[in-house]
Amino acid sequence: MTIQSLIETPSELTSSASSSKCAVVLMTRIRLARNLSGRSFPGWADADQRSEILATCREAVGALNPMKRSVNVGVTDLNELQKLILVERHLISRELSGSKSGSGLVINRDQTVSVMINEEDHLRIQVLRAGFQLKKAWNAINDFDSALEEKLDYAFSPRWGYLTACPTNLGTGMRASAMMHLPALVISGQMEKIVRAVNQLGMVVRGLFGEGSDASGSIFQISNQTTLGEPEEEIIKRLQSVLQSIIEHELNARQKLLEADPRKLFDKIGRAYGILQHSHVLSSAEAMNLLSLLRLGIDLQIFPEDSRPVIDRLFIEAQPGHVQHAVQHDLEAGERDGMRATRLRDEFARFPAPATPPPSGAKPD
């Protein structure tokens, strides 16, 4: 299939919303770093080696069952906007999007499996699931990897495991992560404490778009830091329990906010709703923060549960590339903020109004 039709196809992220049971986790991702034996890593290989590795990997990956309907292209076959959209959907990294010839990608139709070729490693396989589904994601990627191994000779050492360009990925080559929505921990200023505690448990916290990105929308990525010395299942189990405890802290923080000053919280959410309905200029960071408050409102039953998918979709569609794509022509940054506001005004004209706070919630004047 073509990149254009992939972009138009409903994706895992924009169509199947996280379930209400675990609303704190927006999505789960697992990636495996793999390399071919006897070849230089992408950062050291020369142009000829890179294009040979790219051709070998594209063919092998494209032949696998889950990739029967997929986009299978070189990075140079895509324009800047298409790459940006893929980054915003968490299907490729910024590094890959910035790389020149000799790199490529294979992404399946429903955008649950994506393989980057010649990024930092020869292969970066990713499986993505909406909601909190670490085990399902692991099973899927494990099967995919085993099938791919039948076709390619992986660089592997019995002592050190899968050999990767950077020793920080050595061993399992696995990075499992969850995208978490933690508005109450942010509002109550507890995030720094959480980050430190999570670090001590061997996990890393990052912003929405990975290393060095900010946490607009109170969305954080939590993933394992270490890859060697433990089996994959053990890493996933540890991550799972860390995530579970972060979820508990977030829910407690929400409870505390509600007990301390419900009016203040409802006011924040109500104002966010007002701005989304009536603003004319919205930066993507502001949009993310407003959407984040509405999502919190859904969790607190101020808005109906079935409006959650709208917010989860807009988290992606309010990103610059998606806004630009929707209008089909180039936009200046300022124009884009206008377009984003128009788009959101339109969406929120149809969005249900917030329920009046429960009587127990609001204090009398």
Add this chain to the structure above:
Amino acid sequence: MGSPLKCDLCSKPATVHLTQIVNNKVHKVDLCEACAQAKGVTDPNGFSLADLLMKASLTNEPTATSATRCEQCGFTQAEFKKHGRFGCPHCYETFAAIVEPMLGTMHKGTTHTGKVPARAVSRKSLHDRLSALEGELDNAIKSERYEDAARYRDEIVQVKQAFAPKAEGESLRP
């Protein structure tokens, strides 16, 4: 009581104190929580690698100099220090003396206990078997045990054949 340290960047009270040794010079930084986060100091990924590399190069200078260039890809130790990445899978063998001490601080353990790809392992054990047989063959010839030598030669042929068809389920043992 002395006055508390102030953040080097914004002069709020500093709570994060970082000491880095770069080229044998001690650098001290005091930061407040906000600046530490903004600078990525709290992200262990951002900072630890440089530290680890320094540590490794200090403790392993004598052993590491014996193999400073990867025979397979030409990558050097200096390049590894600069980029923190290797040139090819074989570099892990070449620079084992540098890698080994890093792994302990970087990871939970120093040996792989996770998934094992069936194909790569069978290939590896065939390699090992082949080099063992070739050693035996040499020894047999040197000590003029020609019957043994003939047997080893036959086995070597068999093992080499096992390499050729890269079909699934290739048998490991002769």
